[in-house]
Amino acid sequence: MPRAFYVLLTAVLLQNYLFYNQSAGLNVMAFSLLVLGLVYVRKTDSFRHPTIQLSVLGLLLSGGSASLYGGSTAVLLYFASLFLLVGYSSVPRLSPYVSAFNGMLSSVGLASFEAGSQWFASSNSKPTHRQLIRQFRILLLPFLITIVFYGLYYWANPDFSLFENSYTLDTNYVLLTILGFIWLPALLFPYSAQLFTKADLNLSNTVTRIRSRYSGHLLGLKWEYRQGVAMLGMLNLLLLVFLGFESSMLNKGRHAITASELSQSVHDSVNVLILSILLAISLVLFYFRKNLNFFPKNRLLVQLAYTWIVLNLLLLGITTYTNTLYIQNYGLTYKRIGVYLWLFLTGCGLLSTLYKIHSKKSNAFLFRVNSWLCYFVLILLTAVPWVEVITQYNLTKARTRDVSYLFQLMPYNLPQLQAYTTTHSELKDTFIHQTQAFQNRYRKRPQTWQSWNYADWKINQYIETHPFSK
Template identity: 30%
Template sequence: MLFDFLFWQEQTGLNLLLYTLFVVGAVLATLPRHAPVWRSGYFQLALVGTLLSGGLVVLYGSFVAKLACVASLAMVLGYVNQPDLKLVAYALLTSLGNLGRAVPAVVNQLEPPRQASLRLKRTWFYVRLFLVPLGLLVLFHVLFSLANPRYEALTASFLTLLGDWFARVFEQISVPHVLFFLLGLALTTSALIIVPVHFFADHESRFGEFVRRQRNRVASFAVRQPDFSTKRFQLLDLRKEYLAALAVFGLVNLLLLVENLVDVNWIWFGFEPEKGFNLTQFVHEGTYVLIFSILVAMGIVLWFFRRNLNFYAPGLRWLRLGATVWVVQNAVLAVSVGLRNYYYILHMGLAYKRIGVYGFLLLTLFGLGTILLKIWQRRSAYSLVRLNALAAYAVLLLLAGGNWETWIARYNLQTRFDTLDLGFLLNMPGRMLPELVEKRAVLAQIPNLRRENSDGTIDSVGAAKAQQLLDARVANWLHDYQAEHTWKSWTYADARAYEQLHRIGLAAKSDGASQTAHVQFLLPTSAPK
């Protein structure tokens, strides 16, 4: 009932925080004082992340904050279900597994008692007993309707009245609302009722933090050499695997050194794109290819250091040195990718993808650091997955703490840019509109304003048209906010934007000066709900 009351036909804001606090409070209240989950650092981290991201939802209402809040709450429920879990992904999957088991468990508890079951069987017996008389009744009704027009008219009027009554009844029943209520019932059931899901915890218990030597598998390189005389295949021994790894690290290090020298000489210091230089292709294609090469390099290191090559004493020092140089060079390559992204932002403006690239690069640098742990401390792949999953969760919380739309609009509205994607700014959430209205004079100073249509084509927009589009966007948002937003979907950023735009609109109405002539968006006649 609380889920339906807070979320039905509402946008997400304060309601998500209230529901999250209810679920967290109910779960914590039912936990024993000495429950093992209280000693889990992962549970404590997820709990803090849940409260923090819930607060950020109320502050900004961004999609990243909502995603972080939902994911954090799911992690909390997963760790409550299995306190020994460490992997973030397994905690999420355990929470989903509990959803699949809690609902059927509750449904099974709704079976009627034994006496009610006996009454139901007796009722069904009498229903079947009267099926034949009921069929004869329908038959004679059809015959009388065909034979007597007055009888037919009387029954038709009765059926019409009955149909109108049923129509009025079903008008009060909203099928989407009923389905939404059932969805809330299922989600709340899975949150409050814990049915142990041991599968992922049992699977995780098989892994260790460090690589162990496997004496029954001397070789781990899955390449076989045919022996045509005996028609048998023999695995390459550990020394040949070591030579192959050393050759890979040596050759690719040289190739990567050339790439890094070119990048350092070209884009690290004083990079200025030449006239006609395709900066978009330089950043988009180059960034994605280089990121993919870093991921491939990490995969190769994980492959060679997955088993007994970690214990090959004769050449382990040189192998670790070559792998370390390769990891460091990939870190240099990641910095080059970050510089490419920076130059795009410097010359073309800021966008969601550019922010996402920096978040991904942070995870890449952290992942390269964990690769060094694997090389020098013989860490297992499980250990790396555990650490990098925690880092990904930390980056998600970091991104949730940003008012990115306002910052993007503030950065892109500079006269030094020759081109501005006005459609991109106007399609952003309404909380950035005050920034756009305050700097609307900049729109007349940017030579190329463009807007992408629904069919993918791009149109040029004149300065006057841009002002009209801005006024229409502000007017529509103010109207929608006043009509649709209630206290349940309240966020600080939206409420502040509404007050600022309302104040600007009132000032424009009372001021007849020419500099405010463009501020003609319609103001709501009443306050929001």
């Protein structure tokens, strides 16, 4: 336990060095290496398990994005990656969401409480108690002599003060230290909620046949099969008619003349898609949760489920096309990119549901796979310079230019907007004001390696080498 305490103390001091009065930058990536070192100290063979390897990859990718761009989204995903790694360092075979939940519980103080309990328990034993007394007696006399000599030196020169000038600790430093002692023990003494952990470990990725008979007509397997066939058949027919109606309306979206028409069309399609996909997946999860996977004559039900998923994929394609029309006419925005993200994840969910039926996988498998997929897709998206992409598309390809929106995205599209304002003099004053505001914020930031990030450095270098005059 003393060794673990010294490791924890060192980790807290390093955390303070990296983040005290600093903003997100290279310190995030450096802290990732510290976190991995603590996990390795706790258990040297931790990185052999695939789930821990995936969580380490997510931590490094999200940390890299935070170091490059320093954005709030990347930092938020970085904290999620920390929770995930903490949870998996305790129990590697959990689902991602359960592991992240355990990591969050560990980080809010439960791990530090457990570590403190172990420390006090070990301190009550006779060998540890005697060792502490012996170390105290060894250090007591040198400490007192040092204090005496410090008093003599201070008497000789009152300007020599170690406490008033050089090592004054402010409230932020104290709070950061306390925070470190609360959450960093999670990497050395991770906590797991036994109720959720045991329940998740008991869920298999593959459906197994239950060798038992149902009692009663309503609970019979044949009755459930017939009900599923009737329900999926009706829903397939209804969705097929709806798809035909939507297809006939595509020309209207292609020739729409106002943003409100296309906006309403996209919003309605997305809302319908959300409800439809949730219903589709819920029905599949219900009917293929147990023995219907092994029912000898379930071929028709499986075919109807496949058809239901394929028709939902077609609905997804129509919504994607409508959103594309909207973007072609009125430009790219973060919300419209978010629609694409939702459509992509929805398609992945439908395909994974198709695989679940074909391979007789369990519902737990579906949730686990899609959790990992969402996690890594979000991390990869944070590594894309979306401000530059949005500005480039809207200035070169969009039929309608919302320049005011592009100015809201500054400063990371500054080079593109500077080229644009050379031919639009009415925007020069706004451009200069936004540029100066960024420079003022940049100069107020700590000019240290911990707070350095590539995006801000790149824009500042561009401003210094490309002066803009009225």
